Amino acid sequence: MSLYKNSAFFVLSLIYIYALVSSDGANITISYAADKLKVIPTLSPAVVVPSPVFNPTVLDSFVSLNLLSTFPEDQEISEYCSELLHIFGQRYVAYVNCLVPAARPVKVCLNCFSTYDSLIVTYNNISSDKMGPGNVSCRDSLLRSDRLMLVYLLYSNVDSLWTKSNCDHCINKDPPSLTNDTVYFMSTLNQTLTCFEKHQQGNQTELCKSCKTIYRSVNELYGRMEKNQTMCIDIEDAMNITRKLWSKTYNCSFPREETVPVIAVSSFMLFLPIIFYLSSFLHSEQKKRKLIHPKRAKSYASLMNIQDKMS
């Protein structure tokens, strides 16, 4: 019974945070979300502090549920844990706020690695089995007390996003910073783009000629990084865009201009077998088989037999 109550309350408190975060992500403007963010610190204690009184003007929808949340004191989560949870929420929101504008063109690693890192630190605090003040482990109470396991779910979401974008390849772990490769690549890329911009006005063949070296170097660098597995989605995306600019917008791909020699060589090759077969047909001695006449008892009779029976 006690466990049930505890978890129910816990869920309640989390739903609130989740609602805030998800609504931010969906369709509410960022400034509005930021406003809400400021609200949280004042609200959260009201949710988690062991007082049965909610502010009805803010949380209209929770009024009917108010009665449920009157748990005995010892079943509540500790102050320490609720504080952790609070910080987690804040940082989560901060990270998501950073991610959304970085969706296109993709900058999720380069722009948001610091917010991600702080989020992870908080989560690690929650999930560590170190005892906090009052000998409580927040891991059990926050992460594993219910079926939903919301905190874990939120975390794993972010984590899979991070893994999927291969951000680890661009970001140093301790302290969180861009790797040298990444910085170098980005600077080379920027040079390329500057070059593109400079020659944009003029002739396109001019652009292809003058930016060729710098583009080539960035392309090679990318190829190396691809082989070494030292790149993240940001680099891939930036390179993709650049390549598209180069090949499609400025049309600098290789032209197909040696059609005649290729056709000549291939028709020569295709001609060879014809000669081969003709010459072997005309000059090679045809293989003959010697027929053997087996011993048969009355072989003519048997033929007659066949004839009789067939007719």
Add this chain to the structure above:
Amino acid sequence: MANITKKVSWSSRADESGAAGEGTPLLNGSEQPKLSRQDSLRGRPKEIPHNEKLLSLKYESLDYDNIENQLFLEEERRMSYMGFRCLEISRWVVCGLIGFLTGLIACMIDIVVEELAGIKYQVVKENIEKFTEVGGLSISLILWAVLNSVFVMLGAIIVAFFEPIAAGSGIPQIKCYLNGVKIPRVVRLKTLLVKVFGVICSVVGGLAVGKEGPMIHSGAVVAAGVSQGRSTSLKRDFKIFEYFRRDTEKRDFVSAGAAAGVSAAFGAPVGGVLFSLEEGASFWNQMLTWRIFFASMISTFTLNFFLSIYHNNPGDLSNPGLINFGRFENERVAYNLYEIPLFIAMGAIGGLLGALFNVLNYWLTIFRIRYVHRPCLQVMEAMLVAAVTATVSFTMIYFSNDCQPLGPEHTEEYPLQLFCADGEYNSMATAFFNTPERSVRSLFHNQPGTYNPLTLGLFTLTYFFLACWTYGLAVSAGVFIPSLLIGAAWGRLCGILLASITSNGSIWADPGKYALIGAAAQLGGIVRMTLSLTVIMVEATGNVTYGLPIMLVLMTAKIVGDYFVEGLYDIHIKLQSVPFLHWEAPATSHWLTAREVMSSPVTCLNRIEKVGTIVDVLSNTSTNHNGFPVVAQVAGSDEPAKLCGLILRSQLIVLLKHKVFVELARSRLTQRKLQLKDFRDAYPRFPPIQSIHVSQDERECMMDLTEFMNATPYTVPQETSLPRVFKLFRALGLRHLVVVDDENRVVGLVTRKDLARYHLGKHGLEELQLAQT
């Protein structure tokens, strides 16, 4: 009616072959004069161009029938109960070894091909990249063609000059062996080496071939070698498994080896067992099947184990098969009831295309046998095919405008960019610039939209003709993978077209699924296997629910294809002039009796025969008989005598070699008695009679055959119908069947060639001719 009967007769044979002379004017010219004088030519050897209606003299039967002579009975009496148990255990050990070695060979082929092909494609790719930029792509084309030709040349030289029997997939040969035909040199160590090396060369050489068929042959050779416990080629005798040194035991192991080969090639142990049953083992029982299955399982998992080490995750046993179809598991590839008719229609297309493939290949093979028979010509032909394959592929890639973005997971091993935008690759190149197996896999599994219809259509067309041209070259290579590839390409095309017809169709018509069905249909249309192929495909895809559609597709393909022409393997067996016994006698042959079928008169030996007579009979090159009925002594020479046994050439040779003469036995009482072991030691390469020296004195000695002959040979009365004789032969695996009259006197002898010469043609029952090849 008279017209029809004329076709059947001996004398009009030449006329028919000339008329059906495949449009070669030379034939008629050479045949005409002989036709006019045919009656006077009777008896003298007549020469005709090679065609499918011949039986070659060089093929003989295997001695499956146990020779129950007195030596055998004595040995059996001496053997203890434990002895028999040990035999049974050693059978299992042999099967385990067969599986293990076959898996190992498969693994080795796979790794070597992967490494070498990797190097080749890397070199060509770098070259193409270099020349795309600075110009001169025709040099890349030449480089590619030369690389291909060099590899193929190596493979072709070793096959054409050292072991011609290793050419092709080897499945027809193994099929014949298991049918009971002794194909010379087919299960020798040398053949195995040539086969393995040859298949590596031809796959790396970029021919339109696969390495799966040769695996089956390799498995069979391994089985034949291991079970004998010695190698005649290396002259090493390990003195083990001596009991298995006869055709009956060897056949069982060879069928296990073939199964192990299939199972290593496709990762399909059950499919392997069923292949052995369907294609080969006319003789099987429960224990044998279980042992074959054991060998198959061992082989698959040996392959898995060693490949897992190669792929750096040792201990992972879940990567079976040389050809890995990948897993068809997600819900995209589920199928629905309304798709079944579509599948069946695809099966019919597969049957038609397969029949076309077979007909083209038949003409090509006839041409090859008649005109391209010299080894150096064969090597040149193979090199030309390799060069043309590279040229065609390159031209296709060069002119293709189908560019696709590089996938994140990099399923393309060697993406070629050429004139595509950066970050994209040429889609035609994934199909052509790759080992065929990888191409199959990418056709099965790449995302919808990876190939555009034009690419697939062109690819199907070119690859169809390339594969058809390639099969039958003097290189060791199989036809499974090319068939799958052709089928997968047009199957995928079907899938794409279906999806584009229906407005929202992309959900149900997943191209990968249709690629699989197309592959099954095409393969079924070409090789016409049924049960085993279904199971192999189901096992290779790892999805049992595909059983029904694949079965329906294969059934349709076989029915449609059989309407036009036989399966590819049967065509090649026929063209090799092998006396192959099918499951049943020709349908309308009940009126033929043993008297008409048999050879007569028979060369008989007396129970106690003069050595000189025996040597003369054996040395007679014009009648290369292998079995001699032993008769009770009679006075008159022309009078048929009473049958009392049957003795084989091989036995007589061993007897002559050991000089088991009556006179010698009397004079030297201490002489060791001949045992069954002496016969086994000489097996399987009995020396020719010419190598046995018999002095003039010894020719006057007598030999007593009583102890050594099979005292109870199978006999039939003269009135037995052909189907009855056929059934006896097929079911018991006989080599000689003595025809006797009502007083048990020998009147004739039926052998395999006497039966195999009847077949049902367009004009009713036809007879094949015997020929020296």
